Amino acid sequence: MDAEGWDERYADSELVWSGEPNVFVAAHLTGRTPGAALDLGAGEGRNAVWLALQGWDVTAVDFSAVGLEKARRMAFDAEVELATVVSDVETYTPVTQVDLVLLSYLQIPDEHQRRLLRRVREWLQPGGIVLVVAHDKSNTVGGPPDPGVCYTLDQTVQALEGLRVEVAEVAQRQTPAGVALDTVVLAVRD
Numbered sequence: 001m002d003a004e005g006w007d008e009r010y011a012d013s014e015l016v017w018s019g020e021p022n023v024f025v026a027a028h029l030t031g032r033t034p035g036a037a038l039d040l041g042a043g044e045g046r047n048a049v050w051l052a053l054q055g056w057d058v059t060a061v062d063f064s065a066v067g068l069e070k071a072r073r074m075a076f077d078a079e080v081e082l083a084t085v086v087s088d089v090e091t092y093t094p095v096t097q098v099d100l101v102l103l104s105y106l107q108i109p110d111e112h113q114r115r116l117l118r119r120v121r122e123w124l125q126p127g128g129i130v131l132v133v134a135h136d137k138s139n140t141v142g143g144p145p146d147p148g149v150c151y152t153l154d155q156t157v158q159a160l161e162g163l164r165v166e167v168a169e170v171a172q173r174q175t176p177a178g179v180a181l182d183t184v185v186l187a188v189r190d
């Protein structure tokens, strides 16, 4: 879906996703030392705002201006600072290296995933981490109908070659419709 499609989707409802962070984001990032963080495809900001509440200095990037407007509102309500950048993640480059890059359900085609993740490796400070949480290609519960924008463990880990992989699993996520399957990869730049 393009930026216009996401703008329409976000304009249609109060919150498309919940205001709570994704379960794997919270599980893998709780207790980590905060620093500079990038949330790529941040949408309405549930993860970005949660990270800011944990003390991270967060920049939320998304090509949906409507989504990011909602993220700013969520940050205001939570009384945290949030920088937002309306941009296609595929052309975005941060001005300085960061301590965390998060991709949470960023639905882009395989080759685009690979290109972006290879660039992300260069954006990390030593000790910095990248966390990818995405609909796995094997998932049949919720998520986009097009498996072409879903992820696999192999492709994700391969694109992050050179980083130390701490977590690589197809994780089960309970939803009202059943158990969804997510690719979850966390890798560290040593």
Ligand SMILES: C[S@@+](CC[C@H](N)C(=O)[O-])C[C@H]1O[C@@H](n2cnc3c(N)ncnc32)[C@H](O)[C@@H]1O
Pocket: 003, 006, 017, 022, 040, 041, 042, 043, 044, 045, 046, 047, 061, 062, 063, 064, 067, 087, 088, 089, 090, 103, 104, 105, 106, 107, 108
């Ligand atoms: C499924 S939503 C996930 C939102 C958020 N990460 C979360 O977990 O709640 C996907 C988001 O990625 C954004 N997105 C998709 N492709 C993008 C691209 N090429 N550049 C920037 N944002 C993109 C969409 O606008 C949308 O907000």
